[in-house]
Amino acid sequence: MEMTINAADVERMLADARGTGARDLDEILDRAEGLRGLSPKDVAALLTTDSEEHISRMFRVSGEIKEKIYGERVVMFAPLYVSDYCVNRCAYCGYACGNEFTRRRLTMDEIRKEAEILERMGHKRLALEAGEDPVNCPIEYILEAIRTIYDMKAGSGEIRRVNVNIAATTEENYKKLHDIGIGTYILFQETYHEPAYTALHEAGPKRDFRYHLTAFDRAMRSGIDDVGGGVLFGLHDWRFEVLGLMLHNRHLDETYGAGFHTISMPRLCHAQGMDMSRYEILSDGDFKRVVATIRIAVPYTGMIISTRESPDMRKELIRLGISQVSGGSSVEVGGYASREDGGEQFEVADRRPAIDVLRWLMDEELVPSFCTACYRKGRTGDRFMSLAKSGNIKNVCLPNALMTLCEYMMDYGDERFRAQASGIIEKNISKIASDKMRALTRENIDRIKGGERDLFV
Ligand code: SF4
């Protein structure tokens, strides 16, 4: 059966959960501490409580879960916008059809150039992004763009994982994306509330709520086993959206054996042509609560924030549960080559170059990671989830993080960077629990310093 969601049912679940007693909330949070995740009903209770005591405990528990499962690691990625042609009119987006600006689609030479710049920044993992336009941006173009990126090697740099964020499409097209070797297929539901969805998607194929909602069913039936969900927080009530995400996650888990590989956490911000009075912008406090709730509910699902958030907000959210951030990002087609103002899909708050973001993470004692090992070792879908849920994933994540940081510092770091990264690597090697893995990591780090690349476990 495919994913369905009924707005009245979700609202009823939230209403029923309101006023859950202290003892039940304690019991839910006790269970959450055991890293087993929570049911949508539990999540509804956490989302609707007004108890300051329990909200504070939620923040503590989410921070502890983040620490236990992800330690100090933060996975790095960069978005790559290849086309801003779009036949949809989404009220909240700068690329909406009807917005007047000169649209473009990158040529393969331009994509090579963008990939080269990103590789020279040290990136190994991209999220390829494009608007929906079957004429100006057909699936064949996307496939060629992915091939071009995988083939591009700048010095010792290479993109090892291309995640893809393109419009909901057919099983046939998902099969093509699967066969070419994409990482995660990412699609934001935007909002799970069908009436709000219909009002905000004013024209174009994306207006079809059901087709959009069932995209992951088609993707998974076509062989794609890593999918990444998300909503644009601010389009509708945040409690409703978090519950929508959890119901979707449960559907995928029960039907295909693996829930979301990642959940993206964009918060609505201003874009060209947008009437901000239509939206309820989420306060920082509520947004932190959203991150904490999701971290508690799905401990093994990667959580992503983008440059929409300021450095200070990113710092807090990383402590609460975020496991992936973008660095040195441009949200403009051809933006890495031009770095000119304007023409962006939305406004970004963090414009620092990638190396500055890495320095900043290390100043916070965090470990930036360029790891793409699971995808390349075939640890995807249910294989990934079973390793993650057993808790053993962390035994490979930290060694891989340290090896990729070492690679980065050797290839792109200046003297100051190398000194800081060496300190972080040394400090964290001692945290690897297994003697054998610790020894292997040391050996691999020496090999990387000696010139070898792309070592992973
Ligand atoms: Fe097009 Fe996506 Fe923007 Fe909607 S959100 S207008 S589909 S680019």
Ligand code: SF4
């Ligand atoms: Fe992600 Fe797997 Fe690398 Fe861990 S080992 S950071 S789960 S790709």
